[in-house]
Amino acid sequence: MSGEADPPAGEPASGGPERPGLQISGLEVRYGPVRALRDVHLAVPDGSVAAVLGANGAGKTTLLRAVSGTLRFHNGAITSGTVSFRGSRLDGAHAAAVVRRGVVQAPEGRRVFARMTVAENLRAGALSVPRRRAAAARERVLDLFPVLAERARQRAGLLSGGEQQMLAIGRALMAGPSLLLLDEPTLGLAPLMAAKIAGAVRQINAQGTSVLLVEQNAAMALALAERAYVLEVGEVTLSGPSAELAAGDEVRRRYLGIGAPNTDRPVGTDPGFAGEGHERTGLARWTA
């Protein structure tokens, strides 16, 4: 497959029956009268990493809310299409039920429980699993992020941004997910910390957890993922193997604005980017 845009509806759910994983097909989400997602097809086969790229407001977070069952907190709803994980439907399920099926999200902005200690935050992540599994998960998390062991008794609100992100990912891992959803894990982090988080994601995947990664940092996301999807104004406008997307210039043109004659602003040809306020923060990282 080249880096050309696929016809949105024509994207077959890949993955095959032997690695079913997460399957999203024909998904439409509305917040009241506002349509946030339209006809989204996406697959995360078991054991893989998939990335969703897109500017602010493209619908990335909405996509994760639809999977996690938290649209209702924002007066949103799935109006058509399906979300299923390993054959069982997630659309319509409550957030807690989605967690029990093995799909756990580390939300955008980290959202650690600031008034609770680091140890209590991790415990909160393991409330849905039996004690013994929680103990095993804690070992895995502290092995992955040793700093969380050092800070165990501190209030989570007093951690640095990077540490909070580690805590948010660690907390999500406490439930022992089969699929981890990450919403902008490197947002607002220094490059070194972002690289650390990327390393952790790679390690988590190597341990057998599949990952759906939502990112603005396209370079990092494409390096981690096997397959990537570009969301623009609620639609998947581009998808394919990450290597191909990274090699082609379609992502750069559409998403990063590289190669546009006037590099001070995003590509003017795409109305989806007009007035989005999406700066080319990814540029430096793209070449880094």
Added chain:
Amino acid sequence: MAVFLELLVNGVSVGAVYALIALGFVVIFKATEVVNFTHASLLLAGGYVIARMHPLIGFWAALAAGIVAAALVGALVEFLILRRAHVGSRGVLAIVTIGVDILLTTELTRRIGTEVLALGDPWGDRVLRLGPITVAETRVVALAVAGALIAAFLLAFTFTGWGVAMRATAEDAETAALMGVRLGRVSLSAWAVAGALAAVAALFLCVFPTPGLDRGTAAVAMKAFPAAILGGLDSTSGALAGGLIVGVTETLMNGYQSELVFLGRGIGDAAPFLVMIVILLLRPSGLFGTKEQARV
């Protein structure tokens, strides 16, 4: 001096009972962000069941029945009404709880009528003499029981999975749900716990030296409301402090009423609210209310 000590012990004891009620307010507020005005009628329901059951099954069984009944009424109010009231604003939900409170209180006062119901407690009007001061046994028991319950509650809140789920929900319900916390259960358990605590409080509000449970008991329970507010509506330790402040203030004001006639009669009843207003003017989020602590 002896008078002051007596009043102080009584005040602390009454305050501990108010703290039990205030704790119920706080638990529900933390779990659901709803200010629960149904609390007084939960208390009345618990007391009513104890009063009606004790001649039939004995005091201790009646107490257990009252606690279970109040917990059940609380859980039912949550499950049948609040969970189904899909209104956007917490303020509207608070008004819904006022409506429910009026319904429940009307029915219970209709059943109680003009009677004053005894609760059949084993302490009666016995008093303890400790040197120069004399205290009703019921006051000592109230203090011990309320203290033990509050301690048990705070320990559970800090160390059990239920407590962690409760605090996580209080801080960020959506993220708690993302961690697999079942919000419905958290909310249901909060209402049940609040009901159970209210029933125990009902017992101690109605025993000696109070003549018994009557239609005015619900109004007494409302004094715990300033206790919850002045402590900080989202703080369990605030409920404790608030309860004690209200209890001691009220008892001292009533005890020294003869010296305070220039303030008019019944100043003891108004005192909790005056204290609440003064404290809120100085500290708008209450004594222990949350101030955000965060680093970005």
